Amino acid sequence: MRIKNLVLKNFRNYSSEQFEFCSGLNVLTGRNAQGKTNCAEAVFYLCTGTSPRARRDRQLIKYGCPEAEISSVCGGRYGDICLSARIRENGRELSVNGNRIVRNADLLGNLYAVFFSPQELRLIQDGPDERRRFLNISLSQLSRPYYTALSRYNRILEQRNNLLKDRDTSLVFETLPVWDEQLCAYAAAVAYRRTDYIRRLAPLAAEAHAFLTDGREELAVAPQKKYAGSEQDIKDRLFEELRESCERDVRLGFTSTGPHRDDVEIKIDGEDAKTYASQGQTRTAALAIKLAEVEIFCQFSGEYPVLILDDVLSELDLSRRKKLVARTEGLQTILTCTHAERVLTGREAKRIRIEGGAIKR
Numbered sequence: 420m421r422i423k424n425l426v427l428k429n430f431r432n433y434s435s436e437q438f439e440f441c442s443g444l445n446v447l448t449g450r451n452a453q454g455k456t457n458c459a460e461a462v463f464y465l466c467t468g469t470s471p472r473a474r475r476d477r478q479l480i481k482y483g484c485p486e487a488e489i490s491s492v493c494g495g496r497y498g499d500i501c502l503s504a505r506i507r508e509n510g511r512e513l514s515v516n517g518n519r520i521v522r523n524a525d526l527l528g529n530l531y532a533v534f535f536s537p538q539e540l541r542l543i544q545d546g547p548d549e550r551r552r553f554l555n556i557s558l559s560q561l562s563r564p565y566y567t568a569l570s571r572y573n574r575i576l577e578q579r580n581n582l583l584k585d586r587d588t589s590l591v592f593e594t595l596p597v598w599d600e601q602l603c604a605y606a607a608a609v610a611y612r613r614t615d616y617i618r619r620l621a622p623l624a625a626e627a628h629a630f631l632t633d634g635r636e637e638l639a640v641a642p643q644k645k646y647a648g649s650e651q652d653i654k655d656r657l658f659e660e661l662r663e664s665c666e667r668d669v670r671l672g673f674t675s676t677g678p679h680r681d682d683v684e685i686k687i688d689g690e691d692a693k694t695y696a697s698q699g700q701t702r703t704a705a706l707a708i709k710l711a712e713v714e715i716f717c718q719f720s721g722e723y724p725v726l727i728l729d730d731v732l733s734e735l736d737l738s739r740r741k742k743l744v745a746r747t748e749g750l751q752t753i754l755t756c757t758h759a760e761r762v763l764t765g766r767e768a769k770r771i772r773i774e775g776g777a778i779k780r
């Protein structure tokens with residue numbers, strides 16, 4: 420699967436521009452604040468229906484314009500497909516091959532992307548929400564049941580949290596079991612798939628990590644232990660957990676257990692990486708996990724994703740940089756950086772220079 424071109428209209432600082440991508444390495448260069456990340460963001464948006472950085476879609480619309488448009492032709496196993504998004508202040512329209520789609524779920528899986536920016540390099544140093552975000556972005560693209568369960572889980576969780584804030588506690592205790600039954604079903608679907616994903620990711624991450632450290636360190640990634648067993652087992656356990664924490668939840672005014680609080684276990688040489696590893700070590704481990712993510716897309720879907728490397732090379736030392744570039748061989752890659760020359764010697768690349776929201780031709 421690959422992205423052939425990308426048309427941006429009034430998207431961020433672009434007025435109207437068309438990118439043609441090659442199936443290998445595409446290097447977007449330019450000074451700061453010219454529009455490199457904006458282009459990478461647009462590609463990611465067509466893959467996932469969300470921006471990797473904007474909280475609201477309206478931030479994507481060029482200042483002073485009524486709407487933004489992103490569209491692209493992608494080549495897949497079954498021929499070309501055309502993806503497009505029209506974003507307005509009060510909503511958006513997504514379409515696949517010119518047919519309007521109503522659910523974001525229908526956009527997912529048409530074009531896969533692994534997005535890698537300095538934020539992902541902090542995957543291990545940062546809090547558990549960053550690791551959940553990683554799982555959610557990956558799994559939402561790969562598994563529609565995951566995406567659906569996660570959306571419903573979040574919706575019911577919000578309703579449960581609203582209920583927990585109600586002052587009439589007898590009403591709260593009476594109503595909670597109704598919500599909990601549904602919540603647990605979706606929670607179990609989410610937790611079960613995350614567990615499966617992490618188990619599959621683990622050997623790939625260990626292998627990538629051995630490659631990055633020349634076998635000097637060992638990375639072990641594992642799901643939370645409480646999620647052993649079948650989806651039904653997980654559901655029963657979560658139900659029990661919710662019951663046990665029910666009084667605490669009422670006191671706190673929010674739901675204190677469940678997949679929205681989960682984490683991933685990450686160890687380097689047997690020690691918890693979040694607590695003991697140096698900054699260099701956690702970055703290398705994060706890089707290994709992202710490289711494993713690329714492989715896992717292939718395992719799940721039979722196709723490699725488009726790899727988007729936004730400004731990560733400058734954050735890595737020369738040895739890691741070379742190894743990362745070596746690993747991208749054969750993958751369609753969109754790479755942004757300020758200086759292309761030093762980093763990519765030896766690798767054929769299409770260079771696109773960006774200046775002030777336009778390609779410099």
Ligand SMILES: Nc1ncnc2c1ncn2[C@@H]1O[C@H](COP(=O)(O)OP(=O)(O)O)[C@@H](O)[C@H]1O
Nearest residue numbers: 431432451452453454455456457478480481482
């Ligand atoms: N909605 C918007 N409308 C117009 N310009 C925008 C919008 N959002 C961001 N920008 C501009 O885009 C530029 C940043 O682009 P970006 O792609 O992040 O830069 P870089 O090339 O450093 O990756 C900034 O100049 C910013 O002001």
Ligand SMILES: [Mg+2]
Nearest residue numbers: 455456730755
């Ligand atoms: Mg940038």
